[in-house]
Amino acid sequence: MRHAAYIFDAYGTLFDVHAAVRRHAADIGPDGQLLSEIWRAKQLEYSWVRTLMGAYLDFWQLTEQALDFAFRKVPSVDPAMRSKLLDAYWRLDCYPEVPAVLRNLKDNGARLAILSNGSPAMLEAATRSAGLDLILDEIFSVDSVRRFKTDQSVYDLVASSWRLYPEAISFQSSNRWDIAGAAKFGCRTVWINRADQPDEYRDLPPSLILPSLEGLVTIG
Structure with a gap:
């Protein structure tokens, strides 16, 4: 080598990173891709901002916070899907x-x-x-x-x-x-x-x- x-x-x-939303696409509806893209974008944004601030939270906490933001940004998706999506994130394809x-x-x-x-x-x-x-x-x-x-x-x-x-x-x-x-x-x-x-x-x-x-x- x-x-x-x-x-x-x-x-x-x-x-x-989009496998979690795709796994539940039927229940999420047509705005699933948008939700997934916002979730990922905010997850990364939070990591950069917190490093600059020196205010570390682990990536799982940022993942949860980013999903909560995505739900607010895409109100067509039922927030009741939160636990299923977070669970799926532990077992991404x-x-x-x-x-x-x-x-x-x-x-x-x-x-x-x-x-x-x-x-x-x-x-x-x-x-x-x-x-x-x-x-x-x-x-x-x-x-x-x-x-x-x-x-x-x-x-x-x-x-x-x-x-x-x-x-x-x-x-x-x-x-x-x-x-x-x-x-x-x-x-x-x-x-x-x-x-x-x-x-x-x-x-x-x-x-x-x-x-x-x-x-x-x-x-x-």
Whole structure:
């Protein structure tokens, strides 16, 4: 393998953040996609704002608060769905190619880990539900530094714990802002541009852009 470690963002990269709403689409109605998009956007916004303020709350609390905001913003969706949606978020579907890609990298000698805003309990539940817990070597949560991405202390969690130089780490994320943060830290970065979004943060470019994780196996 070209890199000693392959580190993956969790939400949006390994796990489909819209799977919770999609699972209950029939009960939610036609505004489900809008609800899901607002839920995700506010979840991330809260993480950035709280890091800037130095007022940390764990990602599960932000997930709950973001959903409550989304319900108020989309009144056509019954707030009684709250508990079902939150329960589904603990068991998000992983993208179809994820297990095979991770196994392939592992079989070729790479160390694998998640580096995520998610709380330890959230990440443990998601990886166990998707059957990834036996493939990954470690799960790194921002909870240990009480700051969210793209704070540089988050990316240093892997380098310090595994005693690796940043350039020995290949970091994969579907979030362009996350890629920018890891690039600034010095990692090799692979932007998994699942939604075919336009590029941004041009001064902190990804090392590679792929439409899914599948290409990671052939390119390395």
